[in-house]
Amino acid sequence: MNSFQIHNPTKLIFGKGCLSSIPSELSAYGTRVLLLYGGGSIIRNGLYYQVIDQLKELNASIVEFGGVEPNPRLTTVYRGIQLIKEYKLDIILAVGGGSVIDCAKAIAAGSLYEGDVWDIVIGKVTPVTALPIGTVLTLAATGSEMNGNSVITNWEKNCKRYFSSIHVYPKFSILDPEWTFSVPRDQTVYGIVDIMSHVFEQYFHAAESAPLQERIGEAILRTVMETAPMLVNDLNNYDYRATMLLNGTHALNGLLAMGERTDWATHEIEQAVSAIYDIPHGGGLAILFPNWMEHVATTKPEKIAQLGVRVFNLAKEGKSDTQLAGETIARLRTFWTSIGAPASLSDYDIDDKEIDLMVESAMAAPTIGSYVPLMADDVRAILRKSL
Amino acid sequence: MNSFQIHNPTKLIFGKGCLSSIPSELSAYGTRVLLLYGGGSIIRNGLYYQVIDQLKELNASIVEFGGVEPNPRLTTVYRGIQLIKEYKLDIILAVGGGSVIDCAKAIAAGSLYEGDVWDIVIGKVTPVTALPIGTVLTLAATGSEMNGNSVITNWEKNCKRYFSSIHVYPKFSILDPEWTFSVPRDQTVYGIVDIMSHVFEQYFHAAESAPLQERIGEAILRTVMETAPMLVNDLNNYDYRATMLLNGTHALNGLLAMGERTDWATHEIEQAVSAIYDIPHGGGLAILFPNWMEHVATTKPEKIAQLGVRVFNLAKEGKSDTQLAGETIARLRTFWTSIGAPASLSDYDIDDKEIDLMVESAMAAPTIGSYVPLMADDVRAILRKSL
Numbered sequence: 191m192n193s194f195q196i197h198n199p200t201k202l203i204f205g206k207g208c209l210s211s212i213p214s215e216l217s218a219y220g221t222r223v224l225l226l227y228g229g230g231s232i233i234r235n236g237l238y239y240q241v242i243d244q245l246k247e248l249n250a251s252i253v254e255f256g257g258v259e260p261n262p263r264l265t266t267v268y269r270g271i272q273l274i275k276e277y278k279l280d281i282i283l284a285v286g287g288g289s290v291i292d293c294a295k296a297i298a299a300g301s302l303y304e305g306d307v308w309d310i311v312i313g314k315v316t317p318v319t320a321l322p323i324g325t326v327l328t329l330a331a332t333g334s335e336m337n338g339n340s341v342i343t344n345w346e347k348n349c350k351r352y353f354s355s356i357h358v359y360p361k362f363s364i365l366d367p368e369w370t371f372s373v374p375r376d377q378t379v380y381g382i383v384d385i386m387s388h389v390f391e392q393y394f395h396a397a398e399s400a401p402l403q404e405r406i407g408e409a410i411l412r413t414v415m416e417t418a419p420m421l422v423n424d425l426n427n428y429d430y431r432a433t434m435l436l437n438g439t440h441a442l443n444g445l446l447a448m449g450e451r452t453d454w455a456t457h458e459i460e461q462a463v464s465a466i467y468d469i470p471h472g473g474g475l476a477i478l479f480p481n482w483m484e485h486v487a488t489t490k491p492e493k494i495a496q497l498g499v500r501v502f503n504l505a506k507e508g509k510s511d512t513q514l515a516g517e518t519i520a521r522l523r524t525f526w527t528s529i530g531a532p533a534s535l536s537d538y539d540i541d542d543k544e545i546d547l548m549v550e551s552a553m554a555a556p557t558i559g560s561y562v563p564l565m566a567d568d569v570r571a572i573l574r575k576s577l
Numbered sequence: 578m579n580s581f582q583i584h585n586p587t588k589l590i591f592g593k594g595c596l597s598s599i600p601s602e603l604s605a606y607g608t609r610v611l612l613l614y615g616g617g618s619i620i621r622n623g624l625y626y627q628v629i630d631q632l633k634e635l636n637a638s639i640v641e642f643g644g645v646e647p648n649p650r651l652t653t654v655y656r657g658i659q660l661i662k663e664y665k666l667d668i669i670l671a672v673g674g675g676s677v678i679d680c681a682k683a684i685a686a687g688s689l690y691e692g693d694v695w696d697i698v699i700g701k702v703t704p705v706t707a708l709p710i711g712t713v714l715t716l717a718a719t720g721s722e723m724n725g726n727s728v729i730t731n732w733e734k735n736c737k738r739y740f741s742s743i744h745v746y747p748k749f750s751i752l753d754p755e756w757t758f759s760v761p762r763d764q765t766v767y768g769i770v771d772i773m774s775h776v777f778e779q780y781f782h783a784a785e786s787a788p789l790q791e792r793i794g795e796a797i798l799r800t801v802m803e804t805a806p807m808l809v810n811d812l813n814n815y816d817y818r819a820t821m822l823l824n825g826t827h828a829l830n831g832l833l834a835m836g837e838r839t840d841w842a843t844h845e846i847e848q849a850v851s852a853i854y855d856i857p858h859g860g861g862l863a864i865l866f867p868n869w870m871e872h873v874a875t876t877k878p879e880k881i882a883q884l885g886v887r888v889f890n891l892a893k894e895g896k897s898d899t900q901l902a903g904e905t906i907a908r909l910r911t912f913w914t915s916i917g918a919p920a921s922l923s924d925y926d927i928d929d930k931e932i933d934l935m936v937e938s939a940m941a942a943p944t945i946g947s948y949v950p951l952m953a954d955d956v957r958a959i960l961r962k963s964l
Contacts (some may be wrong), residue, residue, distance in 0.1 A: 191754075191819040193592020197586065204836065205580020258639050259637045367578075399816040401803065405796035429786040432578040436789050436835065445832075449591065449824065 191399045192449040200336045201362040202439065206428070208366050212244035212283070215362040219322040220280025221250045224273060226294050228258045228286040234327065241285055241326060251278045258286065259291065261464060261471070262293035264344045267307055270297035274321065284325045284360075287381075288332025294323050295340035295358035311342045311351050320357040326364045329373055330434040331381035331472065333388060333442030335363035343465055348551060350461040364563045367438070368429035375422055378529050380472025381438065382418045386411060387475040388441040391457060394486075394493055394561035395450035404496075407446050410437050411501045415525060422529050432564040455559030456482045459569055462552035469538045476531035481575040486562040491515035493561065535576050545573055578660060578786045579836040587723045588749040589826065593815070595753050596713065599631035599670070606709040607667025608637045611660060613681050615645045615673040619715065622759040625931040628672055628713060640664045645673065647740035648858070649834040650700055651731045654694055657684035661708065663756040671712045671747075674768075675719025679711050682727035682745035691931035698729045698738050715749045716760055717821040718768035720775060720861065721735025733853035735938060752826070754818035766917050767859025768825065769805045773798060774862040775828040778844060781873075781880055781948035782837035791883075793900055794833050797824050798888045802912060809916050842946025843869045846956055849939035856925045858924035863918035868962040870906045880948065922963050932960055 203211050216223065223245060232238040233256075253273055258266055274278070274297060284294035298320040300307030309315040327335045334340070338359045341352040373381070393407045414437050421430035438443055439448075459482070460474040487494050495511040497502040498518030506514065527533055535541075549570050557563035564572075590598050603610065620643075621833075632639055640660055660666070661684060671681035681929060685707040687694030696702040714722045721727070725746045728739040745963040760768070780794045801824050808817035846869070847861040874881050882898040885891040885905030893901065901960055914920055922928075936957050944950035951959075 191592075191816055191823075193589050193595060195588065197588035201582065201584035203582050205578075208580060319756075399820070401820055402800045402827065404796065405800050406793055406827075409792035409796040410789065413792050416788065429578055432836075433786070436578075440789065440793075440832075449819075567731055 192397050192451070194449040196444045197356065197450060198336060198357045198359065198444050199361075202336060202365065202446075203362060203364045204432075204435070206366060206368060208364050209240055209244055211362070211364060212241065212324070213248040216245075216248055216250065216283065216324060217359065218279060219324075221248055222278060222280045223250045223252050223401065224270065224279045224282045224297070225252050225254045226258060226270065226282055226284045226286070226290055226291050228260075228298070229230045229501070230256065231372065232285055235369070237285065237326070237328065237369050241283070245283075250294075251277075253279060258293045260289050261343045261350065261468060262289045262296075263307060264311070264342055266293055267296040267300060267304070267342060271300045271307060274301040279321070281322045281324060281383050284323060285328065287327070287329030288334040290324050291323075291327070291334040292332070292340040292342065294325070295320070295334070296342050297321070297353060298323050298358050301352075306532045308344065311340070311353050312506060317355045317357050323358065323360045324362050324364070325360045326369070327435070328369050329377065329381055330370060330431070330438040331384040333438055333440075335360060335365065336439045336443040339442070341461070348465050348547065350465040365435050367435055370431045370435065371426045373425070375425060375472075375530065378422060378425065380470045382414060382434065382529065383472040383476040383526060383531050385434070385438045385441045386414055387456065387479055389446060390479060391454045392446040392450060392452045393497065394453045396446075396560040397399050397450045400448070400450050403446050403448055403450060408497075408500050410441050410446075413437055415501070417531050422470075451560040453559045453561045455564050458554065458558045458570060459548075459552045461538070463535070463573075465551060466544055466548060467538060467540055469540070472539065473532050477533060477535055477537070477576050478572065479559045480519050480523050481572050483515070483522070484575065485568060485572050487512065487515040487519070490562050494518050540577070542574070542577055545570065548573055579784050579838070582834040583831045583835060584743065585723060585746065585831050586748075587746045589752065590749060591752045591822070593753060593755060595751050596627055596631055596923060598749070598751060599628065599711070599713075602666060602866060603635055603637065603670065603711060606711075606748065609665060609667040610637045610639050611657065611666045611669045611684070612639050612641045613657065613669055613671045613673070613684070614643045615647075615677050617643065618759065619672055622756070624672065624713070624715065628670070632670075638664075640666060640899065645677045645680045647676050647878060648730045648737065648855060649676045649683075651695060651698070651729055653680055654683040654687060654729060657681075657769055658687045658694060661688040666708070668709045668711060671710060672715065674714070674716030675721040676714050676801075678710075678714070678721040678747070679719070679729065680720070681712070682707070682725070683729050684708070685745050686740075686742060687757060695731065698740050700740055704742045704744050710745065710747045710873050711749050711751070712747045713756070714762065714822070715756050715826035716768055717747040717757060717818070720770040720825055722752065723830040724760040724824050726829070728848070732759075735852050739854040745936050752822050754815050754822055757818045757822065758813045760812070762812060762917065765809060765812065767857045769916065770859040770863040770913060770918050772821070772825045772828045773801055774843065774866055776833060777866060778841045779833040779837060779839045780884065781840045782834075783947040784837045787835070787837050790833050790835055790837060795884075795887050798826050800824055802888070803914050806962070828833055839896040840946045840948045842951050845941065845945045845958060845964065846935075846939045849935045850922070850927070850960075852938060853935060854925060854927055855887055856927070860919045860925065863913050864920060864922055864924070864963050865959065867906050867910050868959050870902070870909070871962065872955060872959050874899065874902040874906070877949050881887065881905050927964070929964055930960070932957065935960055
């Protein structure tokens with residue numbers, strides 16, 4: 191096993207009614223709050239008003255900034271930083287899903303950095319501090335509520351990049367499953383695909399020995415796959431929503447990546463696609479992951495075979511790893527289709543017109559991925575399979 | 578799923594050579610260090626000298642306190658508190674296994690409390706602060722390196738009690754698998770039993786819905802059971818030692834207990850036994866747990882059956898939960914015997930002479946345990962089965 195450090199200082203507050211923790215949690219950091227949210231779903235379901243009530247209890251000064259888009263944009267981050275500086279705010283309260291929280295992290299790091307926050311996003315500059323962040327999560331998906339990652343899109347450059355920093359872990363994250371009831375079925379499915387994809391990106395790692403990490407990944411996958419079919423047909427079920435929230439948080443809070451060089455090639459490719467076409471992240475992953483697996487199975491089928499045996503209950507006897515990998519991929523496609531995930535880029539009317547641009551955009555480095563490092567031609571092949 | 582909070586601020590530093598992190602990690606808290614350790618195994622294997630070298634790099638003022646016993650004693654805690662106060666120390670560096678770390682936690686909380694630290698241990702007083710603690714772990718077992726729990730024995734009262742506090746989580750814990758190579762086979766086995774028992778105490782919970790937590794528990798149990806037979810025959814294997822360290826940490830760092838009312842009856846009973854006879858904690862658990870399972874299986878076999886199917890690969894078809902539970906318990910006994918764990922109290926020359934005292938000591942409350950709450954007569958029955 192390789193060496194590693196883990197340090198996850200986020201306090202997770204989970205359960206029915208836990209919004210009431212906002213005043214006591216926020217007060218440790220100040221009362222001048224940037225209230226950041228997305229496209230208005232929190233106004234429609236009433237969460238917005240309940241958060242405002244909690245902030246009033248604290249006598250907080252609130253500067254509101256709604257309208258953070260899915261795939262949050264650099265221009266939005268700039269506007270947030272401007273508000274922080276103009277109103278001398280103490281803390282960001284991000285109410286929403288991964289996009290809102292990712293945006294909050296870039297604002298938090300950029301507010302205390304003199305230069306252009308894009309330098310931080312592309313890794314040119316390492317943040318040494320950040321404004322504190324609290325979150326109220328409304329969607330089981332990205333895990334952003336308990337990690338230090340942030341993905342930001344620069345539309346001018348057709349470029350989606352991410353950064354990680356210990357300084358942007360949320361100080362606290364509030365997860366009340368009831369506030370995820372109103373997530374519609376398609377968004378719920380995209381979240382499920384995102385969670386499973388996060389496990390895959392870490393399950394397919396380059397470390398020789400990581401048995402516990404792999405077993406915990408399998409535990410999350412099994413729990414997701416048991417819960418998902420029930421959840422998509424019963425969107426207001428508290429226990430299913432609670433379980434999916436926990437799955438999402440633990441799929442990307444550092445637990446699965448201990449001592450591993452994780453893969454993430456599929457995410458790089460998906461980000462290249464969605465930086466051009468603005469499709470849902472989870473939709474893109476559902477299309478790309480089986481094709482990534484098929485491509486790498488030609489050289490390294492072992493781990494895909496293991497996944498099939500341990501998670502999809504495949505019988506192992508008398509089969510080669512290549513056969514098992516093929517069955518695993520077929521089962522994964524069937525599962526994702528059964529819950530309503532898309533299966534090819536044509537579902538989003540994407541053809542091969544921009545394929546060169548997508549390949550170029552995905553290749554942030556000469557190779558991407560760790561389980562099997564991919565060159566530009568591999569990425570092109572995976573995209574062609576996905577059309 | 579029930580509501581809960583998790584907040585685990587410990588930084589885990591894991592891998593070969595990671596002792597070199599000591600100066601930078603300690604320096605955040607001060608340079609006046611209480612160096613706490615156990616019976617001298619760290620002197621025999623040379624770890625002591627390497628820690629001293631690291632402390633010299635920091636120009637630390639060191640007050641040494643060796644000789645912390647297994648099942649650390651209140652009198653030892655008193656002596657540690659006295660040293661902290663006398664030499665005005667900033668931080669405790671605990672080098673050892675769970676006993677040394679547990680002792681450090683009681684000293685840390687007691688040093689900043691005016692009254693008797695026993696009030697904290699028995700829960701009469703809740704600590705509001707504590708001296709910072711760093712740890713260098715030498716044994717995969719208790720998980721104390723990444724939690725806020727401490728078990729202390731009061732010999733005068735034949736009484737072993739524990740407390741938990743957010744204030745005594747180690748600030749950092751250093752886990753280098755190489756420093757666990759010298760743990761002898763019997764202690765290694767006790768550690769393995771302790772880790773599995775920690776999973777059991779949380780797997781057998783009273784919450785209705787905790788599917789992810791149970792699956793992660795099963796992931797740890799499977800990893801322990803795959804690794805243990807290889808490890809006990811190859812004590813200097815880095816990867817096996819590394820895997821077992823990670824198993825131990827994650828078996829009791831809050832992950833498995835999210836939203837659960839966990840059981841812990843078997844630990845209460847074991848503590849009652851070892852407070853009188855001073856037997857190894859892991860040895861006591863190996864004897865008691867199968868008998869606890871047999872006792873509760875008469876009224877609630879379901880979860881034991883599930884454990885057998887999911888972890889011991891039992892075929893389910895055509896069997897009742899009671900049958901499956903019986904097979905599970907038999908498999909567990911066989912497994913523990915195969916790695917050299919004891920199977921009955923007579924292995925430690927314990928007979929029924931003090932059974933009343935043990936029952937009385939175990940019953941801290943009118944009932945103990947959550948999966949099946951036990952009365953004094955249940956505890957007596959489990960102890961009798963274990964003779």
